[in-house]
Amino acid sequence: MADGPDSRPTGTAPALAPRPPDPFTLVIFGASGDLTWRKVIPSIYDLWRDGHLPVDFAVVGYARTPMTDESWRERLRDGVSRFSRAAADEKAWSAFASRLTYVSGRYDDPADFRALAERLDRGAADGRLPPNRLFYLATPPGAFADVVRSLDGSGLGRAGDGGAPWARVIIEKPFGHSLDDAWALTDLVRRTFAEGQIFRIDHYLGKETVQNLLVLRFANSIFDPLWNQKYIDHVQVTVAEKEGVGTRGAYYDASGALRDMVQNHMMHLVSLVAMEPPVSLNPDAIRDEKVKVLQALRPIPADCAVDRVVRARYEAGTVGGESVRGYREEEGVPDDSRTETFVALKLFIDNWRWAGVPFYLRTGKRMPARITEIGVHFKALPQVLFGAPPYGPLRPNVLAIRIQPNDGITMRFQVKVPGPAIRLEPYQMDFGYAEAFREGSPDAYERLILDAALGDQTRFTRSDEVEAAWAFVQPILDGCRDCDAQCLMTYPAGTWGPETADRLIRDDGRDWMLVRRRQR
Ligand code: BG6
Secondary structure, eight states, X not given: OOXXXXXXXXXXXXXXXXXXXXXXXXXXXXXXXXXXXXXXXXXXXXXXXXXXXXXSEEEEEEESSOOOHHHHXXXXXXXXXXXXXXXXOHHHHHHHHTTEEEXXXXXXXXXXXXXXXXXXXXHHHXXXXXXXXXXXXXXXXXXHHHHHHHHHHTTTTOOOGGGOSOEXXXXXSOOOSSHHHHHXXXXXXXXXXXXXXXXXXXXXXXXXXXXXXXXXXXXXXXXXXXXXXXXXXXXXXXXXXXXXXXXXXXXXXXXXXXXXXXXXXXXXHHHXXXXXXXXXXXXXXXXXXXXXXXXXXXXXXXHHHHHHEEEEEEESEEETTEEEOOGGGSTTOOTTOOOOSEEEEEEOBOSTTTTTOOEEEEEXXXXXXXXXXXXXXXXXXXXXGGGSTTTOOOOOOEEEEEEESSOEEEEEEEEEOSSSSOOEEEEEEEEEHHHHOSSOOOOHHHHHXXXXXXXXXXXXXXXXXXXXXXXXXXXXXXXXXXXXXXXXXXXXTTSSSOHHHHHHHHTTTOOOOOOOOOOO
């Protein structure tokens, strides 16, 4: 942690991977869609520009929309120029684009998949399409099962003897729509792919500061002795977005904040903050410890969900000085929608380390700012000396882990204000990635796609993690499903959610708090 120029790290960020992956063909299902255009291809382009991909690699896009190679490339070029880190200059783009080809077909049609398989096999035989295959399911979630069945039916899912050539599958979130659905999907995918071939992607796990949680906790002796119920009063996790649902209204309305954010992104944050030290950095050792946290979550039974979980929907308001419409007025959202765009809840982890420590979670769209932050709030000191009047009571120490934006870590502590009298003020030490390291962080999708190509599952969700997260969220969904309209609150866009979310924490004598990192 550094506050002056002398102690700033001078190194640059480490290379993304120790070696490039084997030659491979990336086959993207949902190739005409938004995710491919906005995230997958710009990330692949950046990886390629930075020399992280093997010389032999190719991309085959597959989707229902009829398109030629050329029209697909044109669309992707637009995405790359908007979203990639490196500008798409003409020469680099042409070299990259020559690796991209497009196939149109249905997701549930055996004949279309046979044609795809033949095309991939021909390409492998003549050396254009490396035989190792990474299948990326970037379709709407409703098509996952069809694609997996078709991969199975066409033989594409089967890897060669001994896993060479290999076949792997990346599956986007949400993995299932409910606990039962997640089980059914796991069962289906496992009929074709072994767990070691399945990469359930959650882009939060590719974020630099999320990866840094393990380093912060297990490479620093100062935090380890304090990281438990003896010294920590409570933990807050805020994932706030300024944006509304944009053009994703129809998808979002069938999902809501509990499924879209809590069941996946927020459960990962909680498990990384709360897990025990893994026995090694081996992917399964880490995931074993994460899943134990989820299994220790105290259930919120369905009949208590309405009282213990605050759900709300944004109404028209002002965000960043701009008037915005309410959720029910968004494109694709029904007028009588009862989907939540905000959730706040309190959870407990019933194990030795965290017994009695509340974790307060809140997430919402159309909040006043885009902030993802984990606040670890330490216990207050005895109310004597400085803790007592006239100096105290004092605000306890807080360690704030800022995931985005301005990712970094801030520690708040008390200092004496210079002068003859004793006056105390909270001050903060800031560590910011952008100021500390010259090299920018790669996008989370770059990190994760490269990991999948390398076969490293550390930052992907294992099936038991998915199930444990669903097991916690499902009773809440069940409890909220049948509640009358009154249990879904509203909040004006541009605010921090409904008053009940404040009461949730205030009734325990605490407040929501975000630590503002100082800007240099
Ligand atoms: C996605 C959700 O997984 O994460 C979106 O489906 C959400 O609704 C997004 O906006 C947030 O990601 P980030 O990286 O912007 O915090």
